[in-house]
Amino acid sequence: MTDVLDSVARYDGALASVDVDTAVAVVERLLDDGADPVSVLVEVIAAAQRTVGERWQRGEWTVAEEHAATAVSVSATEAVARYVRRTPATRGRVVVACAEREWHALPAMIIGTALRADGWDTTLLGASTPPVRLSQYLHDLGPDATAVSCSVLGALATTRRFIEASTAAGIPVVVGGSAFGRDGLRARALGATAWAPSAREASGIVAGLPTVVPSVPPLSGAAPAEQAAMELAHHRLVGELREHWSLAAQIVTTAQSPLDSVQVIARDVVNQAVHAVWAALLTGDPRTLTETSAWVEELLRARGVDVGLVAELGSLMARSLHEFPLARDLVEHHWAGGTVRTGTTGTTAR
Ligand code: B12
Numbered sequence: 239m240t241d242v243l244d245s246v247a248r249y250d251g252a253l254a255s256v257d258v259d260t261a262v263a264v265v266e267r268l269l270d271d272g273a274d275p276v277s278v279l280v281e282v283i284a285a286a287q288r289t290v291g292e293r294w295q296r297g298e299w300t301v302a303e304e305h306a307a308t309a310v311s312v313s314a315t316e317a318v319a320r321y322v323r324r325t326p327a328t329r330g331r332v333v334v335a336c337a338e339r340e341w342h343a344l345p346a347m348i349i350g351t352a353l354r355a356d357g358w359d360t361t362l363l364g365a366s367t368p369p370v371r372l373s374q375y376l377h378d379l380g381p382d383a384t385a386v387s388c389s390v391l392g393a394l395a396t397t398r399r400f401i402e403a404s405t406a407a408g409i410p411v412v413v414g415g416s417a418f419g420r421d422g423l424r425a426r427a428l429g430a431t432a433w434a435p436s437a438r439e440a441s442g443i444v445a446g447l448p449t450v451v452p453s454v455p456p457l458s459g460a461a462p463a464e465q466a467a468m469e470l471a472h473h474r475l476v477g478e479l480r481e482h483w484s485l486a487a488q489i490v491t492t493a494q495s496p497l498d499s500v501q502v503i504a505r506d507v508v509n510q511a512v513h514a515v516w517a518a519l520l521t522g523d524p525r526t527l528t529e530t531s532a533w534v535e536e537l538l539r540a541r542g543v544d545v546g547l548v549a550e551l552g553s554l555m556a557r558s559l560h561e562f563p564l565a566r567d568l569v570e571h572h573w574a575g576g577t578v579r580t581g582t583t584g585t586t587a588r
Contacts, residue, residue, distance in 0.1 A: 242268070242281070249282050249314070253290060253307040261314045269321045275355040278318055279348050280437050283311050287344065295533075296540040312344055319351045327359035330382030332444060333375055335363040337396035342389035345415055349385055349437055356441035369399040376407045383410050383444050386430075388417040391526055392513035395469065398428045398457065398520065405429065405454045410447040414440065417517070419525060427521040429454035457520070464562050465519035471561075472512065478558050479508045485538075485547050500541065507534050511551060511573075515565045518572070527572035535574070552578035 245264050252261035268278050290307045293299040299307075334350040336343055343365035350360040361379055363372070376384065384404040388397045394417055404411045410431035418424045418433060425433030431451055434443045468475065485504040514530035517523070535548045552573035559566040570578050 242273070246282055246285065250286050250289060253286055253310050256306045256310055258310050258313045261310045262317045265314045265317050266321070269318065275318050275322050276352045276438055276441075279315065279352050279355075283314055283318070284345070284348055284437065287311055295537055297537075308344060312347065315344065315347050315351055319347075319354065322351060322355040325357070327354065327357055329357040329359070329445075331359045331361065331379060332383045332385050333361050333363060333372075333379060333381045334385045334387070335367050335372055335375075335400065336365050336387050337393050337400045338366050338368050339396050340388055340390060340393035341365045342387070342415070345389055346385075346387035349387055349414065349440055352437035352440050353385065353444060358441065358444065369396070369403045372400055373403045373407070376404060376409055381409060382449075383412060383431075383447050385440065385444070386411060386413045386415075388413065388415040390510070390513065391417050391517040391530070392509065393417060394424065394428065394517045394520055395465065401429050401454055405431075405451050408450040408452075410449075410451045412440070412443050412447065419523065419529070424517070424521040424523050424526075427523065429457075461519040461522065461564050464564050465516045468512070468516055468519070468559075468562055468565060475512055475558055476508050479512070479551070479554055480505060482554050483508065483547070483551050485543065485551070500543070503537060503541070507537065508551070510534070511555060515555070515559070515568060518568050519565060524568055524572040527568055528575075531572075531574045549574045549577050 245268055249261055249264045252258075252264065265278050265282060268282070269275060287308065290299070290304055290311075294301065294304045332350075332353050334346050334353070336346050346364070347362060350362040354360045361375070361381070363375060372384070384400065386397055386400050388394060397413065397417075401411050401413070412432045412434060413425045413428070413430040414434045414436070420435065422433040431447055432443045434440050483504060485500060485507070510530055511534065514526040517526040531548055531552065534551065535545050538545050538547060552569055555573065556566050556569045556578050559569060570576070
């Protein structure tokens with residue numbers, strides 16, 4: 239019997255050396271030895287992918303290395319998919335998709351494969367699919383459920399459009415992925431029929447879904463309206479922040495390629511920060527701001543940059559958001575532990 243810990247270590251090594259053959263051989267060996275395919279997906283492939291993200295976050299790996307390692311994991315997931323397809327699908331059909339702006343297609347692929355392992359007939363639509371395209375697929379395929387994977391906070395708004403499209407056709411929607419956090423609060427706020435924390439629970443959750451669901455009611459109130467207005471002003475807002483945040487002026491020694499320069503990281507960070515505000519407005523969950531500011535702090539610390547710049551970014555955001563009072567209030571209270579100074583009032587938020 240193959241030792242699982244040893245397999246995980248060999249798999250990690252294969253990602254680091256971009257060795258597709260070894261990675262595929264590791265998962266095939268585990269499966270041939272009788273390992274549960276969902277455990278291989280969750281404990282080997284998904285776990286290793288999170289390590290890839292941590293290496294990028296710590297400045298140890300470039301974006302190019304992250305891409306290369308992910309391509310290896312895509313091949314390994316395909317190997318699991320080939321294995322599970324040997325058994326016929328005996329349950330209903332599930333469409334697995336990522337909403338527009340969501341480029342993390344591998345988590346969706348892992349969910350699709352986990353569902354197929356449990357007998358569901360799955361159709362994978364891939365990354366960043368427009369809602370109108372989803373509606374077309376739902377009309378053509380008539381699935382029993384839609385499964386939506388969302389890794390980045392900026393795609394929660396478009397995930398909501400998927401929930402609207404799916405429930406408008408009466409089809410229940412199960413959601414998951416890191417953008418939903420560690421509980422079902424954001425999923426419920428967006429009107430999803432169900433949420434699951436990992437691929438392990440996905441099949442049981444899909445099995446328990448109602449056959450038909452009503453259309454979700456429109457999101458009403460001031461917060462979703464502000465989020466929609468922020469989306470329209472996004473270009474201007476991120477432009478202002480990128481121009482004024484002093485991270486752009488920092489000299490960083492750990493950058494290994496132009497794609498990993500601090501300016502590129504600053505662009506990503508500003509986008510993520512504004513998206514965290516959108517997500518809090520849409521879901522009523524301010525942890526999106528606490529989590530994102532902690533993530534920015536880790537990114538900066540790993541690159542030897544003054545972490546005081548996290549609070550500076552918060553202050554700039556609060557100032558730029560003067561037309562968006564709820565958003566501004568969220569930043570003042572939840573970004574960087576509530577240490578944001580707006581400059582206009584001179585006060586420190588609680
Ligand atoms: C590979 C990768 C990419 C690739 C994706 C390629 C691909 N084909 O998928 C590329 C290079 C395109 C990319 C781009 C970006 N990425 Co990226 N990426 C990753 C990485 C390293 C791995 C993603 C992955 O495959 N995870 C493995 C999956 C399976 O794990 P999981 O998400 O936990 O999924 C489990 C559950 O959540 C659940 N689940 C997931 N989906 C669903 C769906 C349903 C229905 C259910 C029930 C359950 C469920 O089940 C899964 C298995 O148990 C992650 C690190 C990480 N922690 O995941 C970063 C990460 C997600 N990326 C990040 C960032 C910042 C970005 C970029 C903004 C910039 C960048 N670094 O390149 C862009 C944004 C692109 C966009 N708009 O979508 C950050 C997000 C940080 C944050 N605060 O949100 C992370 C966390 C990296 C980090 N540590 O900072 N990325």
